[in-house]
Amino acid sequence: MKFTKMHGCGNDYIYVNGFAEQIDADKKPKLVRRLSDRHFGIGGDGVIFINPGKNAAFEMEMYNADGTRAQMCGNGIRCVAKYVYDYGLTDQTTIAIESFGKVKYLDLALGEDGKVSTVRVNMGAPVLGAAQIPVVSENEQVVSEEISVNGRAYKMTCVSMGNPHAVVFLEETAEFDMKEFDIREFDIQGVGPYFEKHERFPERTNTEFVRVIDRGCVQMRVWERGTGETLACGTGCCATVVACVLNGLTDTKVTVRVPGGDILCEWDRQENLVYMTGPAATVFDGEIDEKMIMREEM
Numbered sequence: 001m002k003f004t005k006m007h008g009c010g011n012d013y014i015y016v017n018g019f020a021e022q023i024d025a026d027k028k029p030k031l032v033r034r035l036s037d038r039h040f041g042i043g044g045d046g047v048i049f050i051n052p053g054k055n056a057a058f059e060m061e062m063y064n065a066d067g068t069r070a071q072m073c074g075n076g077i078r079c080v081a082k083y084v085y086d087y088g089l090t091d092q093t094t095i096a097i098e099s100f101g102k103v104k105y106l107d108l109a110l111g112e113d114g115k116v117s118t119v120r121v122n123m124g125a126p127v128l129g130a131a132q133i134p135v136v137s138e139n140e141q142v143v144s145e146e147i148s149v150n151g152r153a154y155k156m157t158c159v160s161m162g163n164p165h166a167v168v169f170l171e172e173t174a175e176f177d178m179k180e181f182d183i184r185e186f187d188i189q190g191v192g193p194y195f196e197k198h199e200r201f202p203e204r205t206n207t208e209f210v211r212v213i214d215r216g217c218v219q220m221r222v223w224e225r226g227t228g229e230t231l232a233c234g235t236g237c238c239a240t241v242v243a244c245v246l247n248g249l250t251d252t253k254v255t256v257r258v259p260g261g262d263i264l265c266e267w268d269r270q271e272n273l274v275y276m277t278g279p280a281a282t283v284f285d286g287e288i289d290e291k292m293i294m295r296e297e298m
Contacts, residue, residue, distance in 0.1 A: 001290045003035075004083060005042060005283040008075030010231030010260025012283070014044045015083055018051035018061065023290075029067030031290070036065035042288065045227050048076050050083060056096035056103045058084055064226030071100040072162030074121060074234015074263075074276050081106045082116035082280040102162055120277040123235070126242045126267070127160035134164065136200040143246050150194040156207075157243035161274065164205045164225075165239035166195060169247065171212060183211045183219045184259075192223025208236045210243075215250045219257045231260030238274045241265040 001023075004015045014035050016023070023031065032047040034040065046064045053059035060080045062070045080097055084090050085108055093108040104121055111117035130137040135158045137145060142158035147166075156166040170181065186209055195207040204225040211219040220240050222233040237256040244250040245267055253266040263278040 002285070002287050003042065004087075004285050005044065006079040006083065006281060007260070007283060008078045008232060008234065008278055008280050009258055009263060011073070011075035011233060012044045012231075013062075013073075013076055013079065014042050014047045015079065016047065016049045017083075017087070018049040018059075019089070021049075023049075028063065032063040033065070033067045035288070042286070045224070045230050046070070046073075046076075048073070048080065050080055050089075053096075053098045055101070056098040057090065058095070058097045060097055060099040062099060064224070065228075066226045068226045069100075070163060070226065072102070072104075072235050073099075074123060074161070074236075074238060075232055075278065075280075076234070077104055077106070077121060078119040078234065078278060078280040081108055081119045081121075082282065086115045086282065100162070116280060118277060118279050120275060121234070123161055123238050123274045123276050125272045126239070126274055128158075128242075128246075130158065133158050133160040134202050135166070135205070136202070143243075147198070147200060149191065149198060152191075157246055158205075159239040159242045161235040161238045161242075163235055164201060164203060165208060165236055165243075166201070166205045167208045167210060167240050167243035168195075169210050169212065169243075169249070181211070183209070183221060186221060188221050188223055188229050192229060196223060196225045206233060206236055206239075208233070208240050208243075210240055212244065212249050213257075216253065217255045217257065218244060218250065221259065232258040232263065232278075234263060234276055234278065237263045237278075238265050238267075238276050242267055242274065245269075 049061040051059040107120045108116045109118045144155045207223045222236045241254045266275045
């Protein structure tokens, strides 16, 4: 089976051309777990199959590293756009890609080598209704609402960008002195899993831990459901900016600094649309023996 390793700001996935590679649907979850394994497989935050679309020319069929399906990935969809252009599946620089039945529109910017370097994505309208995200709450929207996680109190703002997000501003957590605090020291491994599987999130959640630098820049680390900490999360960056605006912490156009780089997000309040711009990079192409990777699991 041929594949391509790609990443957007370090959020890395294994990409499989579904136009050429035919894999039974029931085999995909196990295959994804094996391919994503950084010791026995290729290694990545998950696997994305690039298929012919029903409502657009291309479909992004995305799986988390644990083999579960995911609705949307901002970094992933930018890489899909780069793949279909760079590998000659389209010659258009404005394209449509569907994921989980939802269509996103993307504008491709080319580098000096004639290949895609950055992609701007119309991520659509943020979903703020608690029931639609979903998150259990007595309020219609969850904005700076307290939640108890593993015995500690946090405040969260919840947004869906096609997948659920709980945004936590570390400034609102009493234990952190933000003048001295380095977000790199935050114990995301000790906190993230408890957020992900908290009873208030019936479909689990992605969680962003954020430090506001100024009105145009924030730092963010993310715990993604089904994967763990990743170096970037496009939908998480979008959700973070929406949460920043709802809490009056930033302007509507913000650079989000994640461990893997910078992603620019803008919430157009008049159109109620979120736009995300960021890089997409190809690491290498390869070929793997599917029979070897599909050995019995422990």
